[in-house]
Amino acid sequence: MKKLLVGSRESRLAVLQTRIVTDLIQKHHPDYGVELVTMKTTGDKILDRTLDKIGGKGLFVRELDQALLDGRADITVHSLKDMPMETDPRLPILAYSRREDPRDALVLPLGQTELDPKKPIGCASARRRIQLEKLFPGCRVEPVRGNVLTRLEKLDRGDYGALVLASAGLRRLGLEERIRRLFSPEEMLPAAGQGILAVQGREDFDRSLLREVDDKDSAACALCERAFVRFLDGGCSSPVAAYAQVDGETLRLRGLYWDEQGWEIDEIRGSVTDAEELGTTLARTMAARRGK
Incomplete structure (x- = not known):
């Protein structure tokens, strides 16, 4: 039996997401066995500062990228929203999974049914923060890593x-x-790639193994x-x-752009x-309106 080495962050969610991909591979390619290679990334280790203070989303893929380059992994699986926008050209994204629910969710403490205005809302991104401040005027939003x-604890x-x-x-x-409330995309625009899993690997990887994983609609959206x-x-x-x-x-795209002049949402179809x-056209149009 051929063996496939699949890299993943070691968190429970990361492993579950990786299993979604590996189960599909094994279902359609039963001659392959899967060995999971898990590791803690730099982004998982540094929890006392926000990502923008320690180097950005690349800290969640650095160790896994190196495992691919070293041959310790054949492919890796990531939440697409956690991947940097620029990836190593030697390690392309090989497949995009079918998209799960892309929306953001409001979660309250166990046993609570109403939001306590005296306590902060925890979120990990500036994108969520500015939209929360519009949805809940006067609320206090603080970062959570x-x-x-761990966040639920x-x-x-x-x-x-x-x-x-x-x-x-x-x-x-x-x-x-x-989940106590799901925010519609009109209320809170999701992060790019939210709900999609990305499979990354070396350029020479046999992509036919990922045919059943790859979703053409997700790929276009991503x-x-x-x-x-x-x-x-x-x-x-x-x-x-x-x-x-x-x-x-x-394809319909809605985009949110913020700068020192404030923020706006616009859309394009094609x-x-x-x-x-x-994607580039809408971004260029919105930036041009700000004189960028």
Whole structure:
């Protein structure tokens, strides 16, 4: 039996997400056995500072990228929203999973049914912060780090009045019952790639093994959203968001852009075959209005 080495962060959610990919591979390619290679990344180790203070989203992939280059892993699986917009050209994204629920979710402490206005709302991104401040005027928003289960522990012990987390992660962990409110994309625009899993590997990897993993609609949305954010140089420290939807052969992208003049949301429609170009076009249009 052939062996496939699959790299993953060691958190429970990361491993569950990696299993989604490996189960599909093994179902359609039973001649392959899978060995999971888990590791703690720099981003997982440094929890006392926000990502923009320690180097950005690249800290969640650095060790896994090195494992690919060293041959200690054949492919790695990531939450696409946690990947930097620029990736190592030697390690392309090989497949995009079918998208799970892309929305953000409000989570309250166990036993609570109402938001406690005296306590802060915990969230990990500037994108969520500026949209929360509009949804809940006067609320206090503070950063929170750690994996999903660690954040929930902090919430339940009283450090926060609520958390905002990706619905996709909660659902994959079987924690749907913790969701008290789902924010529509009109209320809170998701992060680029939210709900999509990305499979990364070396250029020479046999992509036929990922045929059943790769979803063409997710790929179009991912390319479009990431092109928008990349053009605006958006990352973990920048309140930039993008959400694309496929309707037949049409792709609709809504993008959020923030600078010192404030923030705005705009949209564009076009062919799914022009996904990256659509993202770049909308970003360029919005930046030009600000004189950028």
